[in-house]
Amino acid sequence: MDAPDRPDGPGPTMLDAVGWALRAPSLHNSQPWRWRVDAAEAALYADPLRRLYETDPDRRDLLVSCGACLHHLHVALAAAGTGVRTVRLPDPEDTDLLAVVTIVDGPADAAEADLWPALPRRRTDRRRYADRPVPGSVLEAVTAAARRHGALLLPVSGQARRAGIDAVLARAADEQRCRPGYLAELMTWTHRYAGAHDGIPAWARPTRPAPRGTGPNRAFPAGRLTATAAAPAEGGVLAVLCTRRDGPEDRLRAGEATSAVLLTAVRAGLATTPLSQALELSATRSVLARDVLHVDAHPQLIVRLGYPVDDRELPATPRRALSAVLAP
Missing domain, CATH: 3.40.109.10 (NADH Oxidase)
Structure with missing residues (x-):
């Protein structure tokens, strides 16, 4: 790609x-x-x-x-x-x-x-990523892009850290399923009414979620997104975007850094998926910083980077018209 x-x-x-x-x-x-x-x-x-x-x-x-x-x-x-x-x-x-x-x-x-x-090419790509290493030069570029916006991007390397982040993701998924209203929100935004121009359509969701603890993606209702028939083991890199503080401006700037990281990765030919589930609960957020990353910083988002096993370009997810988002 x-x-x-x-x-x-x-x-x-x-x-x-x-x-x-x-x-x-x-x-x-x-x-x-x-x-x-x-x-x-x-x-x-x-x-x-x-x-x-x-x-x-x-x-x-x-x-x-x-x-x-x-x-x-x-x-x-x-x-x-x-x-x-x-x-x-x-x-x-x-x-x-x-x-x-x-x-x-x-x-x-x-x-x-x-x-x-x-910018016109970026997609959230939830397909399986190939077991192909992300070049060190690309990791340096995306790390520099985050740093330019005042954030830290920490690639998760080593089996122990990857196992730790997988455990945090699994725990967040388990706890959120028990939260009143969470599943209702999930269904609301994955089963939008005709003409809504938002939410996650079926063609952008995997045909079935990965078994618990075997993949980083959120468990969405089954969709129509498939990988190649003979997909290899999940590859790619997970990187955690952190800020030194955790106020409203830090979170806003974390979003700016996220955009810069995603666009830098896409410019280099990678597929990307922003992952927020592990950061939506204070308990798993703390475990991620303290026990997995060992940093005195605030995780704001996890970014999945890699090469999809299916290199066909995904269509863009729907967007509301400009007129719909303009304030009077």
Whole structure:
């Protein structure tokens, strides 16, 4: 899966760039954002009506998702040759106002512009990954991308650590299944009404979940996504994205770092899957940091990187129209 050629850049307006930002990943493809846009400024708001209260009790996933959308906007504006100034959490009295991005005179961010070719190609790929090593140069590149946004990306190496992270993932799955409302939310976002333009369609979900403890993906209701008939053992790399602190801005910036990591990996020809389940419970989050990673940091997301055994490109999951996310 070669890196794509650079496609034409986005249109020249802020509204065009926000349209591209809507391709960002989000928890269950819930797209929990609203935008207020004028000619030279865009304000990003969290949409509380799209928060998954049982899956995301402390708004972590909502803020990470919105941070990814914010970074996608930065990439689109940089690709259009536009310089920007971004103020995060500008109003302490309005916790839903997450960022204000203003077009300014000055050069575009070249590093962000370089990620543009990956933005239309990025997919959450839940297929089995081949037992093919991810090059060290790619791991260095994605680690540097996270660091550029103030986050740490820690690849999980060694059998002991991988077994530890698999145990944390299995524990989170077991505990969440017992939480009132969790399964109802899962069904809501995997069985959307016709024309919803959100959620996880059947063709993006595996035909059957991996047996408990044998795979990192969340156990979704069975779908139609298959790998090749003779799939080898699960390969790829799991990497944990962490921040030094755990406030709202840290979670927002973790989402920006997540977007940068995913786009950097896709640019290098990898498939990617963001995994949040182990971080949605305080107990498993603590175990992951203390007993598996041995770090004094706050895990915010796990990223799965690798080469799918089936190299056919997946279609894009549905997205709401730009008009549906614009605030009056």
